[in-house]
Amino acid sequence: MLAFIIRRTLVGVVMVVVMIFAVFSLFFASGNPAINQCGRYCTQEKIDELTGLLGYDKSIPEQFGAFVSGVFVGREFPVNDEYREALIANGFENRIVHCAAPCLGYSQSEQKTVNDLILKAAPPTLSLAVVSFVLWITFGILIGVLAAVFKGRWLDRVVVGSTLVVYALPVFVIGTFFLQYVAIRWELYPYPRFAPLREPADLLPWITGIFLPALTLALFFMAAYVRYTRAFVLESLSEDYIRTARAKGLPERTVLFKHGLRSALTPLVTLAGLDFASLLAGAIITESVFNYQGMGALAVRANTNQDLPVLIGLVIVGATAVIVMNIIVDILYAYIDPRVRVSK
Numbered sequence: 001m002l003a004f005i006i007r008r009t010l011v012g013v014v015m016v017v018v019m020i021f022a023v024f025s026l027f028f029a030s031g032n033p034a035i036n037q038c039g040r041y042c043t044q045e046k047i048d049e050l051t052g053l054l055g056y057d058k059s060i061p062e063q064f065g066a067f068v069s070g071v072f073v074g075r076e077f078p079v080n081d082e083y084r085e086a087l088i089a090n091g092f093e094n095r096i097v098h099c100a101a102p103c104l105g106y107s108q109s110e111q112k113t114v115n116d117l118i119l120k121a122a123p124p125t126l127s128l129a130v131v132s133f134v135l136w137i138t139f140g141i142l143i144g145v146l147a148a149v150f151k152g153r154w155l156d157r158v159v160v161g162s163t164l165v166v167y168a169l170p171v172f173v174i175g176t177f178f179l180q181y182v183a184i185r186w187e188l189y190p191y192p193r194f195a196p197l198r199e200p201a202d203l204l205p206w207i208t209g210i211f212l213p214a215l216t217l218a219l220f221f222m223a224a225y226v227r228y229t230r231a232f233v234l235e236s237l238s239e240d241y242i243r244t245a246r247a248k249g250l251p252e253r254t255v256l257f258k259h260g261l262r263s264a265l266t267p268l269v270t271l272a273g274l275d276f277a278s279l280l281a282g283a284i285i286t287e288s289v290f291n292y293q294g295m296g297a298l299a300v301r302a303n304t305n306q307d308l309p310v311l312i313g314l315v316i317v318g319a320t321a322v323i324v325m326n327i328i329v330d331i332l333y334a335y336i337d338p339r340v341r342v343s344k
Contacts, residue, residue, distance in 0.1 A: 025064070070101065074099055107302075128210060129283070
C-alpha cells in the first residue's frame with residue numbers, strides 16, 4: 001500500500017509541473033501582458049518601459065524559470081505605489097515588493113501578491129465546497145440507495161422524477177429562488193452572509209451564512225448522485241456474489257451495505273473527487289448570486305481587469321486541486337478494492 005501511494009504521489013508531482021508549464025506558456029505566449037496592465041492612456045514608450053520593468057521582454061523559458069524560482073524561494077517584484085494613476089501622470093516610481101515562497105505572482109492592478117488575493121478569497125469558496133459536498137454525498141447516496149431498494153414502487157418514481165426536475169434547473173435559478181423568496185420575501189431563513197470561522201463561537205453564524213448557497217450547489221449535484229447511486233447499487237445487487245450472500249442467510253441490511261454498496265462506491269469515489277476539485281476552483285455562479293467574495297468572484301474580477309498573474313494563479317490552484325483529488329481517489333480505490341493496488 002505504501003509503495004502504491006508513493007508511485008501515485010510521484011506521478012502527481014510530475015503532472016503538476018507539466019501543468020504549470022503548460023498554463024504559463026499558454027497565457028504568456030498569447031501576447032504581451034504589459035499591454036493589458038498599462039492602463040487606459042497608454043503609449044508605446046510606456047508599454048516598452050513596463051515590459052522591461054516586469055520582465056516580460058524575456059523568453060518564455062526564462063520567465064517560467066523565474067516563476068518556478070518564486071514558488072520555491074520567493075521572488076521580488078518592482079511595482080508602482082499607485083499603479084494606474086502614477087503610470088499615467090508621473091511615470092514609474094518603483095518600489096520592491098517581496099513575495100514569499102510559494103509565490104504565484106504579483107497583481108499590478110490589485111497591488112497585492114497573488115498569494116494574498118487567493119488566501120483571502122479561499123475561505124468562502126472552500127467553505128461552500130465542503131458543506132455542499134457533505135450535503136450532496138450524504139443525501140445523494142442515502143436517497144439513491146432507498147430508490148434502488150424500492151425499485152419500481154411509488155417512492156422510486158417520486159425520487160427519479162424529482163431528480164430530473166432539479167437537475168434540469170440551472171444553478172442560478174435555484175439560488176435566486178432561495179435568495180429572493182426563502183430569505184427575503186418569505187423571511188423563512190436569515191439573509192445568507194459569509195461569516196469567517198475563527199473560533200467555536202463562530203460556528204452557528206458560519207453555518208447560517210453558508211447553508212443556502214451550499215444547498216444551492218448541493219441540490220444540483222445531489223440530483224445526479226441519486227441517479228448514479230441508484231444505478232450502481234442496482235447493478236451490484238444483480239451480481240452473483242450478492243445472490244450467494246443472500247443464499248447464506250445474511251441479513252438484507254448486511255447484503256446491501258457491506259457487499260452491494262461497497263461495490264457501488266468505486267465509481268462514485270471518482271465522480272465525487274473530481275466534482276469536489278471543480279468546486280474548489282471556484283463556484284462562480286453561486287458566489288455571484290449570493291455575493292460571496294470567493295475565488296469565483298476573484299476570477300471574474302481578474303478577467304475583467306485582464307489581470308494575467310491572478311488568472312494564472314487561479315488556474316494553477318484549480319488544476320492542482322484536480323490532480324491532488326485524483327491521487328486521493330486512487331488511494332481510496334486501493335482501500336475499497338485491494339485488487340487495484342496489486343494491478344497498478
